[in-house]
Amino acid sequence: MPELPEVETYRRFIEETSLHQTIAEVEVQDPKRQLQLDLDDFRRALLRNQFTGTQRIGKQLFLLTAQGPIVTMHFGMTGDVAYYRDAADTPRFARAIFFFENGFKLAFLDSRKFGRIGLTQSVDAFRLQKKLGPDALTLSTEELTQGLAKKKSAIKPLLLDQRIAPGVGNWIADEVLFQAQLEPERPAHTLQPAEVDRLASAIREVLATAIAAEAVYRDFPSHYLIHAREWDTAPASPVKDAHLHCPRCQTPIQKKYVGGRATYFCPNCQV
DNA sequence: ACGAGTGTTTCACC
DNA sequence: TGGTGAAACACTCG
The missing domain is CATH 3.20.190.10 (MutM-like, N-terminal)
Structure with missing residues (x-):
């Protein structure tokens, strides 16, 4: 993992x-x-x-x-x-x-x-x-703005680009986009400065939280999207869909493929 | 048994 | 030149 x-x-x-x-x-x-x-x-x-x-x-x-x-x-x-x-x-x-x-x-x-x-x-x-960029754990708004400059592709694959935010992987990308309430396929150049700022904060916050929990997913805060991923519900849970709802609005979490990677998101909260 | 997968690189193709 | 999408890598687990 x-x-x-x-x-x-x-x-x-x-x-x-x-x-x-x-x-x-x-x-x-x-x-x-x-x-x-x-x-x-x-x-x-x-x-x-x-x-x-x-x-x-x-x-x-x-x-x-x-x-x-x-x-x-x-x-x-x-x-x-x-x-x-x-x-x-x-x-x-x-x-x-x-x-x-x-x-x-x-x-x-x-x-x-x-x-x-x-x-x-x-x-x-x-x-x-x-070509590793500035470590994601301490990524500033300015650095993220710089990394996304002139990029027109979807924001999620850009977050997985180790030249932009090294350390962000597939579930963290979904988590930070959920926390920043951004749709994974938003073209990067459509992000407003306030949204980039929100995203940079979410990256730092999610990573710091994950490290504090020593990367043990079950210990993450209950408002995290990670609990809606299939592999979190699998172990010993007879109610298979127990956690598959948005912790913020209860809308069912959806799964789609963005940039070829499985992507979980809330269709209501993320715009 | 079958398919999906937390990451990266490479390659074909626009 | 740059972006993109698929494939490849090797193996476990549900």
């Missing part, structure tokens, strides 16, 4: 568990697919090295090391991290494992293998190369 809140949660987890320990070994299960450089080069950069800190831009995570090279991680659609000691506790789908000298392991989990691990010399160089 990695959108910005999950990646921020992983970042904090790694900060708390995996810094300042000597790396004794590195294993990557399917390096051709998931490692963006030669496995031997990757091992050489990390053996006897230590993680010293972390950074995050949008959904991209950076692990700084004592000797300079920076590990980059992107979690795709199903990436996660785990920290454990006993080999018997190795989680399913551990695609890359960093073995520390103290016996603990940091694992990169990814059932679907869409995640990527790489190496870079500088976060700034990486940011420029990937």
